[in-house]
Amino acid sequence: MPSQSPIAKIMHNDTLQHASYLAVAKTRAKVLKVFSMVIPMPRPLLFVGEQSCHELCDMMINEGASKVFIVTDEVLNKLGIPAKVTDYLAANNIDYHIYDGITPDPTFTVVEEGLRQSKDANCDAVLAIGGGSVIDAAKMIAMSQGNNTTPQKLIGLFKARKLGTPLYCIPTTAGTGSEATIGAVVSNDKTHQKEIAIDPKMVSLAAAIDPTIMQGMPPHITADTGIDVLTHALEAWMSVNAGAETDYYAASATKGVMENLPTAFKDGKDIKAREQMGIAAHYGGIAFNKAGLGYVHAIAHQLGAYYHIPHGRANAIVLPYVLDLNRKSSEKRLAKLAKKIGLVEKGQVNNSDGEIADHLIAKVRELLTTVNIDPTVKGMQESDFDAIAKAAAKEVSDTYAVPTYMPASGIKEILTKIKAASDEKAASAA
Numbered sequence: 001m002p003s004q005s006p007i008a009k010i011m012h013n014d015t016l017q018h019a020s021y022l023a024v025a026k027t028r029a030k031v032l033k034v035f036s037m038v039i040p041m042p043r044p045l046l047f048v049g050e051q052s053c054h055e056l057c058d059m060m061i062n063e064g065a066s067k068v069f070i071v072t073d074e075v076l077n078k079l080g081i082p083a084k085v086t087d088y089l090a091a092n093n094i095d096y097h098i099y100d101g102i103t104p105d106p107t108f109t110v111v112e113e114g115l116r117q118s119k120d121a122n123c124d125a126v127l128a129i130g131g132g133s134v135i136d137a138a139k140m141i142a143m144s145q146g147n148n149t150t151p152q153k154l155i156g157l158f159k160a161r162k163l164g165t166p167l168y169c170i171p172t173t174a175g176t177g178s179e180a181t182i183g184a185v186v187s188n189d190k191t192h193q194k195e196i197a198i199d200p201k202m203v204s205l206a207a208a209i210d211p212t213i214m215q216g217m218p219p220h221i222t223a224d225t226g227i228d229v230l231t232h233a234l235e236a237w238m239s240v241n242a243g244a245e246t247d248y249y250a251a252s253a254t255k256g257v258m259e260n261l262p263t264a265f266k267d268g269k270d271i272k273a274r275e276q277m278g279i280a281a282h283y284g285g286i287a288f289n290k291a292g293l294g295y296v297h298a299i300a301h302q303l304g305a306y307y308h309i310p311h312g313r314a315n316a317i318v319l320p321y322v323l324d325l326n327r328k329s330s331e332k333r334l335a336k337l338a339k340k341i342g343l344v345e346k347g348q349v350n351n352s353d354g355e356i357a358d359h360l361i362a363k364v365r366e367l368l369t370t371v372n373i374d375p376t377v378k379g380m381q382e383s384d385f386d387a388i389a390k391a392a393a394k395e396v397s398d399t400y401a402v403p404t405y406m407p408a409s410g411i412k413e414i415l416t417k418i419k420a421a422s423d424e425k426a427a428s429a430a
């Protein structure tokens with residue numbers, strides 16, 4: 001028998017490893033499906049509109065909050081965003097304590113400090129005013145306080161015994177939908193790898209989508225976080241575990257983003273676009289809570305950990321590659337989505353599913369250009385690619401039910417393309 005060339009050997013090994021990866025991942029996807037059907041997913045009561053912050057405060061007060069622990073970040077605090085809430089609480093004689101120490105992709109140290117301050121201040125309700133980073137930190141503070149435990153001990157599945165301290169959320173980005181989800185992400189202080197706590201007890205009691213709170217969000221954050229919503233919706237839509245309920249939320253979120261993100265990006269003061277984006281973000285969260293995510297998030301999480309790319313931007317960079325990967329297996333589903341949300345032009349109705357799926361993917365690419373997504377990742381090293389591919393493949397097989405599985409070499413190919421595009425852009429800018 002002729003001996004195999006080194007390249008053929010690598011390909012052979014990759015195929016063998018991929019076969020066992022596939023078997024494990026597909027079994028896990030089935031378990032996840034059962035899990036999502038059996039486990040009740042609570043929902044926050046939702047207030048929407050320009051006075052919704054105050055309605056949320058009324059609920060908090062009626063439910064017995066006497067001292068509110070407000071979790072936010074320094075940027076938002078300096079912009080005076082919590083004032084709409086704190087003025088209202090003060091007018092209603094409700095005491096509060098502000099912790100503005102949350103950083104993007106918060107670490108355990110940041111969460112622990114919040115927990116310490118909340119306990120020291122004897123707070124009996126937690127109110128998050130911020131983006132996904134603030135909301136996730138607030139979830140962990142509320143759960144740790146209510147369970148008298150540490151945030152580290154909550155990492156994993158269903159680690160909490162009791163409900164947390166009552167938690168309320170006012171999202172300031174239209175992005176993660178974290179106010180509706182059963183997960184919270186905390187970054188390891190040393191490695192920056194994200195660790196996830198998953199528990200239905202983590203879902204907030206209520207959330208307010210107040211468009212006035214989002215009006216000052218700069219265009220680049222509006223774009224990054226808005227594409228995060230789109231990614232949640234599309235990954236949930238393409239998930240093998242999608243169902244009628246998640247389809248409703250994923251399609252509504254996709255439509256909301258396609259129709260409103262360009263306006264919210266161009267004119268941040270547009271109340272209607274901001275409100276619609278806030279609702280889309282919330283719906284996206286509900287959709288992926290059950291149906292899960294996919295390779296876009298798995299790879300993006302690694303780009304965040306290795307190269308400090310904001311969560312939404314990392315998704316925006318990876319999204320087109322994964323849509324191309326799923327194009328064949330998901331063409332029927334993507335065509336169905338395009339038809340549902342009015343993305344098919346009149347002459348295209350009788351086109352094949354493949355052509356309509358291509359049209360949808362082209363529209364997503366067009367949106368990325370409209371909102372000026374910077375596709376570059378600075379500092380990418382080929383020597384990191386093996387570890388990144390391994391971690392991303394593991395995240396997919398552990399947590400998601402994707403329509404197409406790819407071998408580690410496929411993930412590395414995507415990373416190589418992102419690096420080439422980044423190098424090209426850097427060279428043309430020099």
Ligand SMILES: NC(=O)c1ccc[n+]([C@@H]2O[C@H](COP(=O)([O-])OP(=O)(O)OC[C@H]3O[C@@H](n4cnc5c(N)ncnc54)[C@H](O)[C@@H]3O)[C@@H](O)[C@H]2O)c1
Nearest residue numbers: 075104105131132133172173175176178181183185216217
């Ligand atoms: N729990 C979940 O279900 C879930 C889902 C997806 C992502 N996440 C996590 O959420 C985090 C990302 O959250 P994000 O994308 O909302 O960003 P973010 O919360 O990290 O905020 C990004 C930046 O935007 C600023 N900002 C936020 N709102 C603003 C406003 N209205 N005006 C001006 N500046 C504003 C913040 O100060 C911050 O500097 C990541 O850590 C990610 O892992 C969690």
Ligand SMILES: [Fe+2]
Nearest residue numbers: 176228232311
């Ligand atoms: Fe996300």
